[in-house]
Amino acid sequence: MKKRLIKVVAVMVIAFGTMSFADGYFEISKNIDVFSALYKEVNTYYVDEAEPSKLMRSCIDGMLKTLDPFTNYFSGAQVENAKIQQGGKFGGVGIEIEVLNGYPVITSVTQGQPADKSGLQVGDIIKTIDGANAKDKKKDEVEKVLVGQPNSPVVLSIERKISLVDSKILPFSIQREEIQETSVPFYGMITPEIGCIKLKIFNEGAGKDVKQAFDSLKRINPDIKGLVLDLRGNPGGLLNEAVNIVNVFIEKNKLVVTTRGKVDEWNNTFNTLNEPTDTKIPVVMLTNSGSASASEIVSGTMQDYDRGVVIGQRTYGKGLVQVTKPLSYQTMLKVTTAKYYIPTGRCIQALNYAEKNPDGSVKRIPDSLKVAFKTIKSKRTVYDGGGVDPDVKLPKPEHSKIAETLFSKNYIFDFASNFKLAHPTIDDAAKFKLSESDFNDFVAYVKTKDCTYKTVSEEKLDDLKEATTEEKYFDAVKEQYESIRKKLVHDKEQDIIKNKTEIVTILENEIAGRYYYAYGKVKKSYQNDPEVAKAIELINNPQQYEDLLIAKK
Amino acid sequence: MRKLKKIVVVGVIALVVGLSVAFTSTPSYFEITKNLDIFTTLYKELNTYYVDTLNPEKLMQSGIRNMLESLDPYTDFIPEEDMDDYRMQTTGKYGGIGAIIGTRGEWVMVTEPYEGFPADKSGLRAGDKIIEVDGKTAKNYKTDQVSAMLKGKPGTEVIVKLKRLQADGSEAEMMVKMIRQEIKVKNVPYFGMASDKIGYIRLSGFTERAGAEVKNALQVLEARGKLDGVILDLRGNPGGLLNEAVNVANVFVDRNKEIVSTKGKMDEWNKSFPTLNDPVDLKIPVVVLADGGSASAAEIVAGALQDLDRAVIIGQKTFGKGLVQSTRSLPFNAKLKVTTAKYYIPSGRCIQAINYAERNEDGSVKRVPDSLKVAFKTKYSGRTVYDGGGIDPDIAREPEKFSNIAFSLLTKNHIFDYATEYRAKHDKIGSAKAFQLGEDGYADFVTWVSKKEYDYSTRSEKVFEQLKAAAEKENYYEAIKDDLEKLNKTMMHDKAHDLEKEKVQIKSLLEEEIVSRYYLNTGRVETSFRSDNELKAALDVIKDETQMKDILAKR
Secondary structure, eight states, X not given: OHHHHHHHHHHHHHHHOHHHHHHHHHHHHHHHHHHHHHHHHHHHHOSSOOOHHHHHHHHHHHHHHTSOTTOEEEOHHHHHHHHHHHTSEEEEOOEXXXXXXXXXXXEEEOTXXXXXXXXXXXXXXXXXXXXXXXXXXXXXXXXXXXOBSTTOEEEEEEEEESSSSOEEEEEEEEEOEEEEOOSOSEEEEEETTEEEEEOOOBOTTHHHHHHHHXXXXXXXXXXXXXXXXXXXXXXXXXXXXXXXXXHHHSOTTOEEEEEEOSSGGGOEEEEOXXXXXXXXXXXXXXXXXXXXXXXXXXXXXXXXXXXXXEEESOOOOOOEEEEEEEOSXXXXXXXXXXXXXXXXXXXXXXXXXXXXXXXXXXXXXXXGGOOEEEOTTTOOEEEOSSSOOOSEEOOOOOOOHHHHHHHHTTHHHHHHHHHHHHOSOOSOTTTOOOOHHHHHHHHHHHHTSOOOOOOHHXXXXXXXXXXXXXXXXXHHHHHHHHHHHHHHOOOHHHHHHHTHHHHHHHHHHXXXXXXHHHHHHHHXXXXXXXXXXXXXXXXXXXXXXXXXXXXXX | OHHHHHHHHHHHHXXXXXXXXXXXXXXXXXXXXXXXXXXXXXXHHHHHHOSSOOOHHHHHHHHHHHHHHTTOTTOEEEOGGGHHHHHXXXXXXXXXXXXXXXXXXXXXXXXXXXXXXXXXHTTOOTTOEEEEETTEEOTTOOHHHHHHHHOOOTTOEEEEEEEEEOTTSOEEEEEEEEEOEEEEOOSOOEEEESSSSEEEEEOXXXXXXXXXXXXXXXXXXXXXXXXXEEEEEOTTXXXXXXXXXXXXXXXXXXXXXXXXXXXXXXXGGOEEEXXXXXXXXXXXXXXXXXOTTOOTHHHHHHHHHHHTTOEEEEESOOOOOOEEEEEEEOGGGOEEEEEEEEEEOTTSOOOOOEEEEEEOTTSOEEEOOGGGOOEEEOTTTOOEEEOSSSOOOSEEOOOOOOOHHHHHHHHTTHHHHHHHHHHHHOSOOSOTTTOOOHHHHHHHHHHHHHTSOOOOOOHHHHHHHHHHHHHHHTTOHHHHHHHHHHHHHHHOOOHHXXXXXXXXXXXXXHHHHHHHHHHHHHHHHHHHGGGOHHHHHHHHHHHOHHHHHHHHSOO
């Protein structure tokens, strides 16, 4: 412990020079002195029994809250959990669950993993785990007991529907295996000549996974014309994996990202290290506001080198790098130590946590302070200070209120379960279509269900009634209120029919997933995806694609 | 000085106790050391490695604040630089000119000079703009910056350049030289007669000498002639020193009666606080005015007088703060104010309303539910009173609310500015109790304010805008457009109409502000008597001897 401190001190002396170092050090020890005294006094004298760990936690949280949301403290117990998650390796059975009607229900089964091999299915209700009743358990409690040492067994008792009215209880004994979360849940040809890779997360090996996926796509069709790289909703992960992925498309020894912190000595440069797979093939990246961090390094670097076209929505804007530092008693600090800069020299961080608004809220970097940069090859203008701007902007997909309701009330999920019972097999995921009579079945099925929802307009009208009643205007406006109320009433059957295309798409995706796992679900969803359609259109029109990569006069 | 000594004494006792805690309960001692060790490494790592240069002190303070907030709102850290303010809050003393100031646009303005202090004696008025202090411009300075320039050692000189509005609308510049004085903010800012034979004492704080000031006020009033009763106004009084609460109660209660006792985590810290002096008057009928802003020491006085069946309480339920804090010294001249005990009034009840130790799942605090409130009996009459939520008045009155328009006129300073102009145009007015704005006067204000910028929106109007936006987004707007327009017209407020509707309230606000420009706080209080319904209720009860007795009678 002591040794490390001395080392830190030595670095600081070099960095700041003796004077400022001495000042800073005095400030720090002075504050620690004041705090130690205060902490002991509070624990001793406070009127109620104080809990030292809880108090300390709120102190640390209070400090970190003033910095940025990525600087976090982990208690001993949290570190244990994080250890399991961070490596991406732990013993599990390979399912995802949600709690529905008091019991955990399997919502996803990973192909080839223990649960799948034992025959567990989406829709199965977990009644007991190792003999313990699973009723009213929270999602994370269930997840916790499902993981364990690889090769250890877990016994589940499952309730499975065998017809629309009957179900039976089945016992399963499943051997846990080491589970590595897959970074590429889907790759495949979405047209005969266009491949697609969906990248979910940047965990260890993500670069290798993308490279392998691309290689096999090239084997399927050596004349492949273009590649779609789907980074939507990808929250990022390991920085060097971002470098590896860029490296698939960009030659060796090119700068990808630079990190810069408070002290020059800690700055770091990351270059591509390997031979690329293909530096010519057209690449279209799909991004949205959920594409963060490493996703932004990939899309931003490809944009900066004019190596691909970015379409969709502006990315999240996280340009900060964290390092984890072990503290005493097995606790840990994840701390933002640097900002990263992509090849043009821009930093895409959108929020300036160092300067806050007077009300304490965080400031977005205003457009007027954004700096223009020129891309490496084509000298196109790109900006810092707010994520990666797509070259082709598409509107954010939004769901209708009725679709949201059907989804959140699990009617889509339950209908898919029933569908699977009635149809043991379906066509290939991409070819599967919900028939007209199936859709009518769905409408009939929902008719019997509670499907009430309030539009925002209805909610606001309720608020207005409350406010006018309180302020004694209600009697005066009652007539108009009633009239508006009547006009806002909606009819769920009408709503479903009005939004038929959208609802059919959601149903088809869910059903495809029941037969062909996550892979089938993604594959099916790409068929009705306007962003994927745009990507295909671009690759099929080389001129249009090239134009986007040329500076506009 | 007496206060300082006491802190030291408490400190020694605490230290002894603290040591025994440390050695007897080893696990918690280990927990504390362990957590401090974690904290120290984290704090150093953070300051060293964080991407931006951090301010170690600010960082630490935000941690401390968050930690102490998790306990209760009264446990607080006072860094060295805030000690002056803190001392001023507990003693009511500072060196300065004795005026309240406030920011108005680019200048700071005098908003109220204290009676009898340098600002008042040198003729400073509310509405005077402070242009320079000792030759340094005060333009665009904030209130606390100007306040710091004006404060200083008693006996030193300060020269202030002012701009004052004239009758013709121009502004005159003037230089005023003042000698700073020790300003002691009074706990009793006003006492006098509320009617022919009923006295009135307003107590607005509990700093040192609060008891002596109330005692003096009652003695002076009684020396003027026989009183039928006295009203002690504790509305908005946030409390202060516990022993001053005892001294205030002592004015009406005999020597050697327990007013309050404190109980903490350990028996050693439990303490009883009896009255120590001879009372001023044990017989005079007393009415205490209280409201939701009456807290802590104010609740001890109100509660003790209720529990001892000595006074009738009128107004609203009090705040419900039953926690006691002690001030503890930290290194580098910082201080910790920490809740060490709960206090209990004579019936044995604790009036703390919020249980900070148990929180709701979302971290929000819990009020003590009615079902868990315990009944207690008052000392002599055996009346039923409850713990767990402030002092319930014997006669409850709805709190007076500002109308939307009055609130807007106040916060946009139109009431204040009109009074400033009025003062510039009228050299004197009649007596405070007699002053009336009159119909013409109010009409003049209505004309004046019609040219001013002010707006207020009702909650209905705000929600209306949201409904309109939602309907537009969800494609219902066209269908309901006509209804919406009609609805909006009906709801729309009309300033002229509201000025007439809320005339009584706005007029009394204007009268109070104007009178304060001639007779300072005394005038303000006396003018407020006229529109004070709770005060009227107090007068009625005192005048009705049987009702007064009935309320306090044995059950």
